[in-house]
Amino acid sequence: MxxxxxxxxxxxxxxxxxxxxxxxxxxxxxxxxxxxxxxxxxxxxxxxxxxxxxxxxxxxxxxxxxxxxxxxxxxxxxxxxxxxxxxxxxxxxxxxxxxxxxxxRVGLSIGAIIEESECSICGLDPDDEECFHVTGRYYDNQQCVVVVTKASMDHVAIVERPDFPDxxxxxxxxxxxxxxxxxxxxxxxxxxxxxxxxxxxxxxxxxxxxx
Structure with missing residues (x-):
């Protein structure tokens, strides 16, 4: 977030x-x-x-x-x-x-266990110390997001302010x-x-x- x-x-x-x-x-x-x-x-x-x-x-x-x-x-x-x-x-x-x-003003919040993810800019795990990209920022007109590649879904909740604003x-x-x-x-x-x-x-x- x-x-x-x-x-x-x-x-x-x-x-x-x-x-x-x-x-x-x-x-x-x-x-x-x-x-x-x-x-x-x-x-x-x-x-x-x-x-x-x-x-x-x-x-x-x-x-x-x-x-x-x-x-x-x-x-x-x-x-x-x-x-x-x-x-x-x-x-x-x-x-x-x-x-x-x-x-x-309602949004969606996903409840899930994220098992694997990668940075949309460099492809590394966002927690990897070699990944310096900040989620939400733009790099060469490309927004940095966390791409979840493996997860166990639990639920989807309706909330007022979701962790991901959009x-x-x-x-x-x-x-x-x-x-x-x-x-x-x-x-x-x-x-x-x-x-x-x-x-x-x-x-x-x-x-x-x-x-």
Whole structure:
């Protein structure tokens, strides 16, 4: 697990890089020079901003990252509305948007006995004295992580703040009944639905483990 200092440093790096990329899209939009890659650039920036909220959770910069995420979520909805649709799979709508997911502060923690692992940078055991890489840091644009090569799994727990900050939900399902409460009884599952969440005022962060 990365130290609080390294978490904070990495979170600030993600925040800075994402803001720079997203602001580039905004500048090109104002200049009328958007290119075919800008939708993807902004989508990637939002993923980084979600990650930044994860790494900055518990720090004084968390709320700033949250506000920046909301801001650029709105920008994406205004510039690339076609990309802001609810995912639909196996008869269920799902929120997969990083902005929506970042507001639901739950994560996953794996209980396991790690028998063998290696550093993603050098391939050595992270406890080997010849491995000088720090988990969470980037080396030549590659993030250092511990790669578990052999383990005995025990359980997966839902927690508020996982040891690995990005161990979060990839999607949140939305029941058909809940959708019909909003859209009416004539709503038919499978119809493409554009999400307008980011056009409304943020309703705040949800901390399910504290409810």
């Amino acid at each position: 990365a130290s609080a200092r390294l978490r904070h440093e990495h979170g600030l790096t993600l925040l800075r890089d994402a803001v720079n990329a997203a602001n580039g899209v905004v500048r090109r939009s104002l200049a009328g020079t958007l290119n075919e890659d800008d939708a993807g650039t902004l989508a990637n920036a939002l993923e980084k901003l979600r990650s930044a909220t994860n790494w900055l959770e518990g720090s004084n910069n968390f709320e700033s990252a949250h506000q920046v995420l909301d801001h650029f979520g709105r920008v994406r909805r205004l510039l690339f509305a076609d990309d802001c649709a609810l995912a639909y799979a196996e008869g269920v709508y799902q929120h997969t948007c990083p902005v929506a997911l970042a507001h639901n 161990a979060r939900l990839a999607a949140v399902p939305m029941s058909t009944a809940a959708m019909r409460e909003v859209l009416g009884d004539k709503h038919q599952p499978g119809v493409r639905l554009t999400c307008d969440r980011c056009l409304s005022k943020c309703s705040g962060i949800v901390w399910p483990m504290r409810l």
